[in-house]
Amino acid sequence: MPWVQCSKCQYIREAKFPAYHLNTIPIHPGSKVLPEYSMCTNCGEQKKWTEHTGLIAQTILSNERLAYELAYNLLTQKRKSISDIRILIKTKEKSYAEQFKEKFKESTFKYNPNDSFHLHTEIQLCIDTLVSLMEEEAILNKKLSQMTDPDIIERDATTVNKKAFDASPKGLILGSRQFVSMKAPITQILDAANWSWGLNVSWVEGGITGKTIFELLVESSNPYHNIPNDILVTLQQTPNIQSDVFLSLCETHGAGSLLWYNQGGENRPTWTALEIATLLRMNYNFLFQNNKIYLKK
């Protein structure tokens, strides 16, 4: 997706459409009413979008922080509600159990199977509900524990950005994470304990600032580590391909390759394809030399 910038307040965002489209294409054909996205949400100015080809990592990291805070609040609120309900049901179960005990204590108590059945059912229902609530709580706890604090992500993002900048004279290496971590020097690949897309872009931008050349490392014997031949031919013919054109090419011809992920119900560009799209957007071009694939400005 293209990135656009408001030329009045400099606010940047990722948009569904290029700047030209945002500024001129009305909601309905023939109408003059521009859709909401023609307005800058930051300063209210309309039709002032320009293509943004500058750095974007900081904006992505801020958006990730916002998404984290929303998800964190939602999950903790849900966990609190479940815990409250669990306490209520536990109390209810206890009171049924007490009633049951009392009835059997009374010497005058006439055994009524319906009565006992009713109480048993109530108790059993409480226990079943308690079990499923505890399962839900466990799932929420797991989700919460898997979320990485944005402070840590941002700290790592700064580190990888500097590492990439420092390694720029040697060149940086892109490709399947599994493959490049075996084949390339660790200083020239993205290497961090945590990962987010914003952190990933920070690393790429460290290389861009250092004016590095990126090499795309492929393994021809493994389709998941390789570029399909028809895409390769197109890229050789148009090494200055536009970012969005490249991504649609990945979608139409790259399924099950290094460029497009379509497993487990997912259907999206791979992170490698998005790294390449980021470089193309910042005016990098493909360069084919000695059977190697590079991205160079």
Ligand SMILES: [Zn+2]
């Ligand atoms: Zn603005």
